[in-house]
Amino acid sequence: MSEKILCSVVVPVYNEELVIQETYKRLKAVMDGLNEPYELIFVNDGSRDATAKIARTICDSDKHVKFIDFSRNFGHQIAITAGMDYSAGDTIVVIDADLQDPPEIIPEMIGKWHEGYDVVFGKRIKRQGETFFKKLTAKIFYRFLKSMTEVDIPVDTGDFRLIDRKVCDALKAVNERSRYVRGIISWLGFKQAGVEFVREKRFAGETKYPLKKMLKFAFDAITSFSYKPLKLASYAGVTISAASFLYLLVVIYQGLFTNTTITGWASTLAVSLFFNGIILIILGIVGEYIGRIYDEVKGRPLYIVRDALNFDRDRALGR
């Protein structure tokens, strides 16, 4: 190992041509101010715009900046993972490219690290410039996830955080494909602390998390950290059989002691449709888990790197 680096900053970028230059400027100002060796690692997650080109130009002019180019879009969580895999710092900071996470908080995070914390996560006390729908769903999601799992995952925290080298190395041993990185970091343990910040609005461009990706992300988080949805089938089954048994008693009673005739098929059909719906939902949930098991079993690499710039030779070869 030649270079000694205090802090590696990992920035995943996906179609961020409108912001990457500004992000670089803001990050550079903050990191230069620390007077410690650092590196900025941009991970291009298969952008279709000029992001890669701009990143390459930045790399040419500044050797602090390193660049990993994926062969295609692998997803935000995988991009973060790759950045960590390639990082060499004693600490690693993960930050979004769109300046919603203010880089100016990084020195405070490093301060906490000096105090002896291994994980310093950013806690959003307020979110600005995001739709009501996003804020509401995020709020519900973090609380729902918490109620579903035994792992203590702090609510309202994103991937904006600092981790110590040893946490990063421990994370490398976790090879899950459906990755919910912030959850895995909580699962790892270590000494954790939070610093509060206000989540700004996006500097430019649009969110790269449309509803479909958000839903997949939420499913990944829940299925990686909870079996509870699978238990839904057993709970529903027990409740429904108990109710049916009671109803059976009523039917037998009616058959033996009254002469009420059975009327109407509409109600029968309604009940039947209702339960068929429940069965399909539960099958779907089981399917979500099986799909993820299938992904894990295939054991494919998490990501494919097309090109890596400004890393020393060993690191560019993935060690």
Ligand code: UDP
């Ligand atoms: N991102 C990525 N791959 C994707 C989607 C997003 O690397 O497939 C990056 C994106 O460039 C940004 C970060 O992940 O740096 C967070 O995305 P975004 O700001 O669009 O999400 P939001 O803040 O709206 O949840």
Ligand code: MG
């Ligand atoms: Mg954002």
